[in-house]
Amino acid sequence: MIKLQKILIKDMLVKKPYTITVDSQFSKVWDMFVSYKIRHLPVLNDKNILVGIITQRDLYKIISPRKTMEGNFVYDKNMLNKYILKNVMKKSVLTLSPTDTLGSAIEIMVRKKYGCIPIVNDDKTLAGIITQIDVLRIINKYFI
Numbered sequence: 001m002i003k004l005q006k007i008l009i010k011d012m013l014v015k016k017p018y019t020i021t022v023d024s025q026f027s028k029v030w031d032m033f034v035s036y037k038i039r040h041l042p043v044l045n046d047k048n049i050l051v052g053i054i055t056q057r058d059l060y061k062i063i064s065p066r067k068t069m070e071g072n073f074v075y076d077k078n079m080l081n082k083y084i085l086k087n088v089m090k091k092s093v094l095t096l097s098p099t100d101t102l103g104s105a106i107e108i109m110v111r112k113k114y115g116c117i118p119i120v121n122d123d124k125t126l127a128g129i130i131t132q133i134d135v136l137r138i139i140n141k142y143f144i
Contacts, residue, residue: 003103004101004102004103004106005101005102005103005104006101007101007102007103007138007142008098008099008100008101008102009096009097009098009099009100009101009102009105009119009130010098010099010119010127012102012130012134012138013098013119013127013128013129013130013134014128014129014130014131014134015127015128016128017040017042017126017128017129018032018036018038018041019041019042019043019044019126020032020041020042020043020044020054020085021043021044021045021046022043022044022045022051022052022085022086022089023085023086024085025080025081025085026080026081026082026083026084026085026088027075027077027080027081029041029054029059029080029085030059030065030075030080033056033059039055039056039057039115039116039131040053040054040055040056040115040116040129040131041053041054041055042093042118042126042129043085043086043089044126047125048125048126049123049124049125049126050093050095050118050120050124050125050126051086051089051091052085052086052089052090052091052093053089053090053093053116053118054085054088054089054090055090055115055116057115058088058089058090062083062088063075063079063080063083093118094108094112094114094117095117095118095119095120096108096117096118096119096120096130097119097120097121097122097127098119098121098127098128100119102130102135102138105117105130105135106135109132109135115131115132116129116130116131116132117129117130
C-alpha cells in the first residue's frame with residue numbers, strides 16, 4: 001500500500017491553478033469564483049511570485065452576497081470594487097514546496113483547517129496548489 005508520506009506533492013498538485021494579480025479589481029475575484037467554480041485564488045505579482053491568497057470564505061467575511069429570487073448569490077460589482085485586493089487578501093500564506101509530501105500537506109490542512117495550500121518553487125514562484133478536493137481524489141484513487 002502507498003504511504004501518504006511517500007507521495008510527493010509535485011506528483012499530484014494542480015500545476016496551473018487559476019490565479020489573480022494583485023492589482024486586479026476586486027470584483028474579478030467573485031467573477032472567477034463563479035466562472036471557474038473554485039474557492040481559492042492565489043494572488044500573484046507581475047513576476048508570478050505568490051504575494052497572497054483570497055478565498056471564497058474571506059470574500060464572504062468582507063462583504064456578504066445578496067440572494068436573488070432564483071436563489072443565486074450575487075454581488076454588486078461597484079460595491080466590490082470599493083475594496084482593494086492587496087488590502088484584504090491574506091498576505092501571510094503558508095506554503096509548501098513541490099518536494100514536500102502529501103502527508104505533510106494533510107497534517108497542515110487538518111491542524112490549521114486550511115482548504116488549500118499554495119505550492120511554491122525555491123524562487124517563490126507559484127508551482128501550483130493543492131486543495132482538500134485534490135487530497136480526497138488521491139485518497140480515493142489509491143486507498144479506496
